[in-house]
């Protein structure tokens with residue numbers, strides 16, 4: 092998270108230069124950073140992929156990506172031309188080691204021009220099985236020196252063992268300070284604001300514990316199905332794709348103790364403490380505190396959409412979950428006994444990422460029940476997307492001669508408060524990599540602790556095929572069992588009304 096900017100000359104090397112991630116996210120982010128004046132004075136972006144392309148071909152390819160996916164719309168010709176002067180391409184086939192020699196030449200050319208302070212960032216926007224190979228080749232070609240940083244996309248391993256193996260390979264080549272394991276949720280403006288909200292305001296801390304909070308919900312629901320990513324998704328599923336990383340990181344931000352300062356390691360220590368305090372799953376917990384689901388066909392916005400088993404690249408008899416709901420506990424003084432309900436899924440009724448903190452009820456109701464027929468416990472709702480807001484739901488007296496209470500929202504809404512557009516997560520994170528700030532990146536122990544916690548669930552779900560799949564219709568809220576999971580404790584999943592703008 093930046094507080095001031097002073098950037099050394101930088102060479103950004105993108106492996107997977109012609110891939111989806113670069114076209115949709117990285118290239119637009121770099122262009123927007125440039126447009127907003129956040130790129131270093133001297134920089135070069137080198138795209139690499141197997142294809143043979145000229146620099147100009149590559150520039151055109153990524154321009155199309157920026158035009159289609161940038162938050163700021165189509166490129167402005169003059170600005171783009173200036174930006175594109177810094178963009179280059181080298182064909183690298185990671186299976187043909189010698190092509191790293193060509194990359195080295197290209198890097199050295201810019202390094203000589205930029206001077207001795209030049210930093211080199213490698214962004215691995217490629218299939219995870221290529222991570223070790225690329226890191227090893229960079230080392231062999233002396234391209235992994237002290238002035239370099241490596242950015243690793245998720246998934247970081249498929250389980251605890253493979254995550255450890257990958258960490259071992261990476262740390263045998265780079266130091267932990269050079270490794271940036273990305274979780275793009277941590278770059279979202281509203282997610283970064285959780286720390287600001289919790290630790291820059293004094294009124295919350297006294298309430299932020301088991302005495303005043305009765306449960307927490309973290310719900311990340313998506314309307315989209317797996318689309319073209321069936322092949323990848325088959326080997327992932329909702330648990331690995333979303334819960335192991337994004338949702339557990341959100342849980343850490345809600346659950347963590349107050350850091351002593353804003354240092355990357357101090358903050359990450361506090362997050363790891365949460366993961367370490369989370370209650371391990373017994374076989375009984377897996378039966379009663381977890382729910383998995385898989386979507387079947389349905390209708391979304393007037394169009395029929397296929398069930399998961401009929402998506403491209405998906406096994407017609409697939410056991411992969413497209414929905415997961417889990418009840419976690421954090422066994423420490425602050426949170427003992429307070430459930431954290433987490434759910435995520437594809438092809439659900441609404442796209443929305445919400446964190447709801449429900450407070451305990453008042454100790455004694457002084458109002459007659461007729462006065463407060465809509466009584467509701469206080470809730471704090473942090474809406475990460477698409478609405479960017481924080482709502483505090485409180486009881487209020489409805490204006491009038493009678494005493495009637497109903498819940499109302501006190502709202503902090505980004506749209507109404509700030510006129511500037513929020514940067515995309517990838518802009519924030521790329522800038523953090525350039526400035527060398529690891530706060531919003533996963534340390535090795537963070538990734539491993541998250542895997543360690545989830546392994547019993549991963550194994551149980553993998554070893555025992557679900558007999559009920561598919562068990563929810565596209566455009567629903569997921570399997571009924573997920574409603575039951577939370578209803579058994581007397582709660583229900585909270586949602587915001589659909590945003591009509």
Ligand code: BG6
Pocket residue numbers: 245313332
């Ligand atoms: C990715 C997952 O990490 O996050 C996708 O692989 C998911 O399956 C995406 O759709 C959600 O991100 P966002 O920013 O759209 O909420």
